[in-house]
Amino acid sequence: MTKANDLIIRIGGEGGEGIISSGDMITQAAARSGLEVLTFKTFPAEIRGGYAMYQIRFSHEVILSEGSGFNVLCCFNKEALDNNRSQIEKGSVLIYDFPGGDIAEEQNIEGVHCYPVPMSKIAKEELSTYRSKNMVAMGAISELFSIGAIPLRELIQEKFGKKGQEVVEINFKALDAGAKHAREHLKKTDPFQMDEGKPQKDVMIISGNEAIGLGALLAGVKYFSAYPITPATEVAIFLSKHLPKVNGNLVQAEDEIASLANVIGASYGGVKSMTATSGPGLSLMQELIGMSSMMEVPVVIADVQRGGPSTGLPTKHEQSDLFLAALGSHGDASKVVLSPEGVEDCIYLTTEAFNIAEQYQVPVLILSDGSLGFRTSSIKKPDPSKIKRIERLKYEPGANGDKPYERYELTESGISAMSHPGQPGGNYISTGLEHAPSSAPRYSPENRVSMTDKRFGKLDTLEDFVQATEVDDMDGAQVGVIAWGSTIGTAREAVKLARAEGVKVAAIYPKLVWPLPLKALNAFAKKYPKTLVPEVNKQGQLASLLRMKTDMKPISYNIYSGMPFTPKMILEKIKEVSK
Amino acid sequence: MTTATEPMKSKDYKSTVPPTWCPGCGDFGVLNAVLKAFADKTMSIDDTVLVSGIGCSSRFPYFVKTYGMHTAHGRVLPVAAGLKMSRPDLNVIAFGGDGDGFSIGGGHVPHVVRKNTDLTYILMDNSIYGLTKGQVSPTSQVGMVTTTTPYGAPDNPVNPLAFCLTYGATYVAQAYSSKSKQVQELVTGAMEHKGFAFVNIISPCPTFNKINTFDSYKESLEEVPADHDTSDLNAALKIALRAKEGKTPIGLLYKVERPTLVERLTEIRQKAKGDDNFDLNKVIDQYIP
Incomplete structure (x- = not known):
């Protein structure tokens, strides 16, 4: 039997059947046993019901993408089989709920290794709880492909221990029943077998959305305001838990306009501030993105893109907010847009986004997307002591001698020192109106040109700065x-x-x-x-x-x-x- | 409230930018009374931020020497709230008009109010859109003829006082721009109040509003009764609803204490054992597989 170096397992079924939670668990188990993992999930916009899919790619090498298709398809129901049937390639494995589920016939697909596992039946009849169906399937998968059997048990103990030993035992039993079925009733004819990896010490497993939150913490974020929206909400959930630990504040605003307004107010006060949203929220924020550009207030906005326009495909993947991010907001608004490639980038490009926002006093947008936001991936742990943190150019009281402070002073770099309320002599009105260097409203043609050129010209050095x-x-x-x-x-x-x-x-x-x-x-x-x-x-x-x-x-x-x-x-x- | 160390006069707070308001505008009275309140309380120029939206009255911050923000139409409250949350040491005072606060920005008011956000909100209510030269506003009377309602306004007005009382504001007052001393007192009370304080100041627009004029208010103004219990919400609402009888109550309607947003956020940070030097490895290690 050849050892596989790269294995993709897709699990499909009804939303609410525990596909996501069991998928998370086997992913974590594999990572714990030293494999590289990368997951890909799609699920319906509804809370329950509808087709849900969880795909895991296992490898001994760094994984670049979710891959092409799958080696193993595990179907919890007929809908999953119907949805994926055309994608089953020769040489791959099909595991399906039979007999006892809603798949009526035994499957015989030419060139495909078909393994019936009566998941529903075992769960209902042997374990008297249908909810354990997902664990039966995990037991069979773990047995068939030698993935994380020991860590899987540890994780069940850790995850369900709080609910009492009874719950742990039921899950153990389900796992064992699935494994036993695979051992005793299935003749393994496929070549897929994962070698155990070497458990890594400096690895973490985190989703793209959580990674954006972590990047923000590493950059020194102290204020976050957002409104719940799929597929970006996990950024707020992550930070709601951790931001208060660094003495930061997080609030849920009444809408996305308010969340960016909050963030602009907080950043004007001198605090690194951020919001996260998806397309519909980004549409609402356009006016205030222009305002922060005009006021030259640093802000960071993560946009976890989804299918648009309008409500569109809330849980599906699309990269269609680039026009909005780059060209949106009325007038000539200067801003910066970054695009992370994977989970690790979600950390480091978010810290970079803060650095750019601070350095150039501009709004910076991070364009993630639904599949990256939901993706979990094993990555190297970041070292907080090695993160470069850039602070905005601050006004120093008395630094200019008798010359009055000018918030929007025309400088060679286009960047002017920013005062924060409380600083003597730094008083100014931060304004969305066109303004003179002093910040007083001024509409003269000369001033208009020099101020517009300042706001764009300051980004001339950006390409070298970001690298x-x-x-x-x-x-x-x-x-x-x-x-x-x-x-x-x-x-x-x-x-x-x-x-x-x-x-x-x-x-x-x-x-x-x-x-x-x-x-x-x-x-x-x-x-x-x-x-x-x-x-x-x-x-x-x-x-x-x-x-x-x-x-x-x-x-x-x-x-x-x-x-x-x-x-x-x-x-x-x-x-x-x-x- | 952060104060200055030296005694201050109201002219000490005036910036060099001359007000852009029309002659006879009620907002001049508000500006003078607010600056008197500042001087009376020796408010610190450096630790005070005036935040405004868009409209005639929202030009207010330019005429004052403190820090300030002139934001977008309707967004004064969430911008001010974000500033106050991140810098609770500052005096943050929000300014705006009736259109800014109760039309385009109306969606923010319930939330800033119910959270008892630590802000003073001074609204100059002239029942008209002045900056765009005379359109119906959310506090215009039904039937009012304006440039966009030539056949008379079809909508009932909002009642700013009842609105804020209903959502749980902890300080609600109404004043009249010509009654300078009362404006000063109520603004001072609002600035000293812990939590969200709302002062609706009737500030007539002689240029575009020919219905709600200095003369008409002479008839409708009505002092809050001296024996009114300012901790009684029902009584306060009853006074607020005098507007239905064509009356304009002035004075302090309501004042109670309850935990503020800043206090609640402080509690959350304490629960999480917030520490400026928190080691982020402790967060990272939670994601080891």
Whole structure:
């Protein structure tokens, strides 16, 4: 039997059947046993019912994306089987609830290893609790593919111990019954078997949304205000627990307008402040994003994108807020947009977002997305002592001698010292009106021009400051891939696969997406005139911005079904355009 | 309330920016009375922030030497609240008009009020949109002819006093801009109050509102009875609802004490054993698999 180095298991069933919680548990168990893990979840917008899916990728190497398809499909019900049937590839494994569930017939799919496991029946008849069905399935999966059997028991003890030993025992029994069924009634014909990894000391497992919260804490956030919205709420949930520990305040505002208003007020007072939302909330915030740009008040806004417009696809994946983030708000509003690639980036780009906001006194948006927000992934623990924290340029009372303080003083860098209430001599009116250097309203043409140029010009040094653009060169490459956000990981994997097949391809991964890092992009386009931009939106939003700001004529590859790209999809496209 | 060390006069608080209001505007009276209240309490110029929305009255902060924020239309309260939460050491006073507070910003009022947010909110109510030259406002009378209601306003007005009382404001007063001494007293009381303090100041607009004029208020003004119990919510509401009889009650309607937002947030930080030097490794270690 060959040992697998890379295994993808997809579990599907009815929302509310414990798919998410058991998926979380086996993921954690695998990470505890030293495997790299990365999860991908989709679930319905409703609280209960509807099709839910949890996919886990296990590997001994760093995992770049959720992968293409799956090796193992575990179906809790008929709907899950129906939804996935067309995606079952030869050589893969199908585990399904039979007999006793709503799948009426034994499955015999040519070239597929089909394992019936009577999960519902065992749960109901042997364990007299239908709720243990998910644990029966986990027991079978753990047994069949040698994944985290011991840690799984430890986790059950840790998780259910609080509810009493009885609950722990029932779960143990379910796990054992599933494993026993696999041992005694299934003849393993598939090749998938995970080697145990080496338990790592410096690893943590965290979701993208939690990672944004952690990044904010590491950056020194002291104030957070938000309104609940899928798929961003977990950022607030994480910070509501931890922010008070660092003496910070978190409030739930009455709407997203109020949450950004709160954040602007707090930051004006000198406190690092942030909010998190999704598309509908970002739409509501547009006026105040412009205000913070005009007032030059540093703020950080995380937008965990979902399918739009309007209510759209609240729980599904899309990268379609780039236009809004980059071009939104009326008037000429300067702002910065970052796009994290994965969970680790959610930490470090959030700390970077605070640093940019402080350094340049601008609103900074972080464009995550639903699949990244919900994704959990094993990553290296950050070292809080190594996080670079930049503070805004502060007004020093008396530093200018007798010259009166000017909040919006025209300087070479475009950055002016900011006073905070309480500082003698620093008094000014922070205002959304066009203003003179002193902050008094002034509408003269000369002043208007110099102030607008100040607000944009200060970002001229940003590309060098951020250094968040990665170039993956290749001599003789026929095509250069440009990806942003969580598509980056998928593109990386596609590039790797393409090169393994002998296709010459280069790539650039801009994580600063607005203002565009033009130096790096233009240099890239010069080397690789044929560029391919895969992104999960209808209009080709990054490709459009590239056409607007560079001479590039990128080939757009757009999908917008509510699902992210798979590496195979991008691989095929690379091959197609390389011809 | 943070105060200055030196005795202050009201002119000491005046900035060099001259008010932009029309001659005869009620807001001048409010400005003078508020600055007298500042001087009387020797309010610190450096530790006081005046926050406003958009409208004629929202220009207020420019005319004062303190710190200030001139924000977006309707957003004065959440901006001021965010500032106060993160900087409870400051005196944060919110200013605005009836359109800013009860139309475009009306959605924020219930929440800032029910949280007993530690703010003073001074609203200059002229029952008209002045900055846009005379449109119906949320406190305009039904039937009022304005540039957008040539056939008469179809909507009933809100009652700002009843509105704030109902949502649980802990200090509610109404004043009249020409009665300078009372404005000063009620504003002082509001600034000294712990929690959300609302002072609705009737401030006539001689340019665009020909219905609610200095003359008309001579008829409708009505002092809060001397024996009114300011801790009695029902009695306060009854006075607030005198508006239905065409009356304009002035004086302190309601004043009680209850925990404020800043106090509640302090409790939360204490529960979490908040520490400026908290070791974040303790959070990170919770996510070890």
